[in-house]
Amino acid sequence: MSIMSYNGGTVLAMAGNECVCIATDLRLGEQMTTIATDVKKVHKLSEKVYVGLPGFNSDAKTVLDKIQFRKSLYELRENRKLKPQVAATIISNLLYQRRFGGYFTEPIVAGLDPATNKPYICGMDTIGCIASPRDFVVTGTGQEYALGVCENFWREDMNPDELFEATAQAILATLERDACSGWGALVYTITKDKVNIKTLKARMD
Numbered sequence: 759m760s761i762m763s764y765n766g767g768t769v770l771a772m773a774g775n776e777c778v779c780i781a782t783d784l785r786l787g788e789q790m791t792t793i794a795t796d797v798k799k800v801h802k803l804s805e806k807v808y809v810g811l812p813g814f815n816s817d818a819k820t821v822l823d824k825i826q827f828r829k830s831l832y833e834l835r836e837n838r839k840l841k842p843q844v845a846a847t848i849i850s851n852l853l854y855q856r857r858f859g860g861y862f863t864e865p866i867v868a869g870l871d872p873a874t875n876k877p878y879i880c881g882m883d884t885i886g887c888i889a890s891p892r893d894f895v896v897t898g899t900g901q902e903y904a905l906g907v908c909e910n911f912w913r914e915d916m917n918p919d920e921l922f923e924a925t926a927q928a929i930l931a932t933l934e935r936d937a938c939s940g941w942g943a944l945v946y947t948i949t950k951d952k953v954n955i956k957t958l959k960a961r962m963d
Contacts, residue, residue, distance in 0.1 A: 761862050762813050762884075762945040764789060764884055769799050769810030769901030770929050771868040772912060773892060774921035777949045779877075780808050780868040781929040783900075783939040783960075784786075786815060793942040795962075799898075803829055803839040806870040808949055810897035813863035821861050824852055826870065842869030842878040853886030855955075860884045864897040868948065875950040886951030894928075900936035909930040922947045926958055933960045 766787040771780040800810045801822055809825065812819035828841055828848050846867040853861060868879045880890035881897050889895065890891065892910050896904040911924035922945060929943045941956040941962055947954040 768898035768939040774916040779925035795883035810866040817861040850886035857885040899938040903935040904932040
């Protein structure tokens with residue numbers, strides 16, 4: 759079994775019209791053994807920017823600490839709020855610096871531009887190569903199951919309610935099929951006014 763799938767877990771992000779959704783399952787495992795059922799893999803970086811960190815759990819925690827440190831330095835130095843594109847660049851640089859002994863996590867950044875409310879999502883590999891599609895991005899052990907479902911549900915210019923429904927259906931379908939992800943999910947819907955966090959019940963096995 760790959761080190762990337764040792765702890766399991768899936769993170770999924772979708773973009774809509776002035777809104778984005780990012781979803782995560784809650785399972786932490788040791789291969790096929792479930793260790794915990796309340797582990798969030800999505801973390802808040804700023805008011806409208808979130809990062810998802812699936813992969814090897816201890817590396818994800820280390821990367822999160824380093825991201826938050828660099829984000830604080832950026833906001834102190836620049837005296838402005840963090841944009842999702844800037845967050846992605848910070849994380850990409852962090853991962854690339856350790857490319858010869860890298861962190862086993864594949865981050866997803868999702869958020870809205872503080873000035874224009876333009877949605878931004880991106881995924882990257884373990885050495886920080888950024889891919890920023892306009893529709894959706896998935897990483898984790900459920901990736902191969904989620905992509906086809908996302909293609910089926912995603913539509914252009916969805917409003918927040920439609921985007922939440924599409925994201926929720928995609929993550930639930932993934933949890934049905936991937937044995938390394940599960941025990942419910944959290945969906946963060948980021949709009950220009952607020953962030954809604956909803957818990958989804960799924961199969962508990």
